[in-house]
Amino acid sequence: MTSLLVHGQTRLSGCVPVGGSKYVALAAIPAALLADTPSTIENLPNISDVEVFAEILRQLGAKVEYTHQGWMTIDPSGLRNEVANQPLVKKMRASYYLLGAMLARFGEAQVALPGGDDIGPRPIDQHLKGFRALGSETAIEHGIVKVKARQLAGHTIYLDVLTVGATVNLMLAAVLSEGSTTIFNAYRGPFIVDLASFLNAMGARIFGAGTETIRIHGVKSLHGCRHAIIPDQSEAATLMVAAAMTRGDVLVTNTIPDHLDAIIAKLHEAGVDVTVSDDKIRVRNDSRVRPVNVKTLPLPGFFTDFQAPMSALLTTASGMSIITETIWDERFEHLNQMVKMGARVRIDGRTAIVEGVERLTGAEVTGTDLRAAAALTIAGMDAEGETLVNGFDHADRGYERLDLKFNSLGACIKRIE
Numbered sequence: 001m002t003s004l005l006v007h008g009q010t011r012l013s014g015c016v017p018v019g020g021s022k023y024v025a026l027a028a029i030p031a032a033l034l035a036d037t038p039s040t041i042e043n044l045p046n047i048s049d050v051e052v053f054a055e056i057l058r059q060l061g062a063k064v065e066y067t068h069q070g071w072m073t074i075d076p077s078g079l080r081n082e083v084a085n086q087p088l089v090k091k092m093r094a095s096y097y098l099l100g101a102m103l104a105r106f107g108e109a110q111v112a113l114p115g116g117d118d119i120g121p122r123p124i125d126q127h128l129k130g131f132r133a134l135g136s137e138t139a140i141e142h143g144i145v146k147v148k149a150r151q152l153a154g155h156t157i158y159l160d161v162l163t164v165g166a167t168v169n170l171m172l173a174a175v176l177s178e179g180s181t182t183i184f185n186a187y188r189g190p191f192i193v194d195l196a197s198f199l200n201a202m203g204a205r206i207f208g209a210g211t212e213t214i215r216i217h218g219v220k221s222l223h224g225c226r227h228a229i230i231p232d233q234s235e236a237a238t239l240m241v242a243a244a245m246t247r248g249d250v251l252v253t254n255t256i257p258d259h260l261d262a263i264i265a266k267l268h269e270a271g272v273d274v275t276v277s278d279d280k281i282r283v284r285n286d287s288r289v290r291p292v293n294v295k296t297l298p299l300p301g302f303f304t305d306f307q308a309p310m311s312a313l314l315t316t317a318s319g320m321s322i323i324t325e326t327i328w329d330e331r332f333e334h335l336n337q338m339v340k341m342g343a344r345v346r347i348d349g350r351t352a353i354v355e356g357v358e359r360l361t362g363a364e365v366t367g368t369d370l371r372a373a374a375a376l377t378i379a380g381m382d383a384e385g386e387t388l389v390n391g392f393d394h395a396d397r398g399y400e401r402l403d404l405k406f407n408s409l410g411a412c413i414k415r416i417e
């Protein structure tokens with residue numbers, strides 16, 4: 001287990017770049033398996049989920065190499081149709097994209113049910129429904145998801161819920177199918193658009209990514225390509241909230257500000273000074289924030305991944321905020337942990353009522369998922385005294401050494417392995 005010892009009452013200031021998008025990275029890596037020749041993915045984030053996925057691919061026979069820092073070349077020519085390494089698959093959520101990719105490549109796939117953050121039930125019924133619509137048989141036996149098709153054929157798929165995972169998995173499965181596929185009620189997010197750009201650069205014919213209707217005309221084969229992925233929205237939002245909570249002055253660079261409209265608007269509403277120029281966002285704050293209400297929604301609404309840092313910030317607001325989490329059943333554990341730091345919080349199902357306090361005090365807390373671990377670290381930098389954040393390995397799965405980024409801005413954080 002990795003813990004962080006966080007010295008409190010630090011004020012972040014300076015300039016910090018955002019790494020590549022975790023969601024695009026974790027979809028592009030299996031997408032590269034669909035080609036006949038190698039692909040190079042640039043601007044990959046240095047996170048443990050990327051490492052684990054690379055190792056899963058290597059064990060399946062693909063050649064995966066880092067060429068430069070943040071550049072990965074994937075040569076799928078030696079890929080074998082085997083069951084992926086189960087302990088590795090269970091270390092992360094996105095390993096289930098192997099279902100779509102291997103199904104498209106070999107006409108069948110067997111992948112253990114994935115792991116990932118424990119934030120409430122995480123069904124995969126929409127993935128399976130989509131695979132069946134494309135002509136596949138599906139089964140879950142002994143914890144292994146099995147999908148098999150004689151010939152994948154394009155079809156119309158209506159997703160009952162807005163889901164990132166099913167939208168990605170069905171795009172991966174459909175690009176090599178015979179005929180055309182239409183995904184209605186598809187997830188709208190910049191990472192879906194970027195994945196479509198990557199696949200289209202490989203020769204796929206995907207239209208409408210970023211809208212609720214994605215149309216895919218199947219092609220016979222795909223070739224490798226080179227693609228630089230977009231910056232990570234959730235990391236940018238986390239850094240912005242950290243600047244606000246520590247009453248700092250931080251320039252967050254390498255962002256696409258349009259992807260951050262919801263968090264910029266909420267920070268404005270809370271009284272934080274946020275200014276945007278080109279790919280840079282400057283966040284300045286010198287007082288307690290105003291309370292605001294937050295309701296998470298699928299993008300382009302207030303993204304659920306921004307909720308943990310934002311609600312941590314609101315624990316020191318000058319009044320009461322109501323936070324409603326509509327995507328996940330159990331995404332308030334960071335607030336429960338923050339009660340040890342003096343936060344005043346009442347949680348009722350998917351709603352948290354937060355009464356802001358003037359100052360938090362350091363305590364030993366545990367991050368139970370990746371955003372929770374980041375949120376607790378932010379709270380620790382603001383609190384009086386020292387905070388020990390256990391479970392920081394969750395954050396390493398999706399953030400590029402967040403402790404080092406905070407230290408580069410003047411934080412005093414010690415990593416304890």
Ligand code: EPU
Nearest residue numbers: 093094117121122123124125126127161163164165166327
């Ligand atoms: N859902 C279903 N059936 C399905 C799939 C999803 O009912 O077949 C429901 C889920 O239960 C949830 C909602 O649909 O209520 C959205 O789930 P989604 O499929 O979008 O989640 P995911 O793909 O498993 C990804 C991210 C999460 C992020 C959500 C936002 C990855 C690896 N994970 O999860 O990221 O919170 O989208 O929707 O891409 C994180 O990084 O902190 C994280 C947990």
